[in-house]
Amino acid sequence: MRRYILTFAIATALLFLGCGNRSADMLSTENVALSDIPGDAAFAKVDASQSPVPANAEELNKADLENVDPKTTVQDKKIIRTGNISLEAKDIKNTKRSIDAMVKKYQAYYEQDNISAGNSYTNYSLTVRIPAANFEGFLKELENGSDKITEKSMQANDVSMQYYDLSSRSKSKRIYLDRYQKMAGSAKSVKELLEIEEQIRKLQEDIDSNESMLRNLSGQVSYSTLSINIYYSVSGNISSPNSFGSKLKEAIGSGAALIVDIVIGLLSIWPIVVLLITGAVLFLRWKRKRLKN
DSSP states (O other): OHHHHHHHHHHHHHHHHHHHHHHHHHHHHOOOOOOSSOSGGGGOOOOTTSOOOOSSHHHHHHHHHHTOOHHHHHHSOOEEEEEEEEEEOSSHHHHHHHHHHHHHHTTOEEEEEEEEEOSSEEEEEEEEEEEGGGHHHHHHHHHTSSSEEEEEEEEEEEOHHHHHHHHHHHHHHHHHHHHHHHHHTTOOSHHHHHHHHHHHHHHHHHHHHHHHHHHHHHHHHHEEEEEEEEEEETTSSOOOTTSHHHHHHHHHHHHHHHHHHHHHHHHHTHHHHHHHHHHHHHHHHHHHHHHHO
8 A cells, every 4th residue: 555655656746847847848948929918018928038028118218228338438428519709800801711711621611601781890690510620720720810809608518428328229229129020020910910010110210219319419519510700890990780889870871871762762753753843833833823813
């Protein structure tokens, strides 16, 4: 009797041991499977030995932040530099030619080039985009010119964290996008295929948005922006076009120009003026004759 009991116990132990090994084998060979739950949760069941596809946006963001390399962000700063400078010009034409030559010399370009002129002043409003490596040289040469600097302000905006965060997120989402695209080829039903395609669409939109922002940041970092205001007094006394003297001279000049415009306007309608004068003369003659009678 004891022998039968011992044999039964050994058989039972071997049976449980076999079931455990079979379960382990099934877990080790299980691939990505979709559950019956609709939405993002359908993609959460993934083999623990593989890099899991994120079940939601929160998981994706955590994975993105883990991929940021702090050494890279410290070594390669992303700085957006902008500045504003105002000049009193002794010779407006010569100053503008000098800046044109500097733009070519430092491989820059005009983003904006406007001029305004009155009877007593001429004013240039320029916006120059300069390669970041040439910004200091351009600014130094401009400051060493013969014109007087009346205003100057410079700003530096560090966008390193934003830049590398966007770059990391874009790379991570491309990895996940590749995995979803591979999963689409092994979809077992139309439902699974539609769910996978929806995830692919969302990832592609996020990637496009991130890369668009990256291109914008890269452009601002690569080319610094300098706004240059140049003003010049025709009378020889350099003053701002907003001063009282310049406004008074401009008002007098505008009044004289108005008189000229009125005279020219009357000359342009001379037939009507002749008829009016002739009518007035005839009326006066008729009135005089009536008074005599």
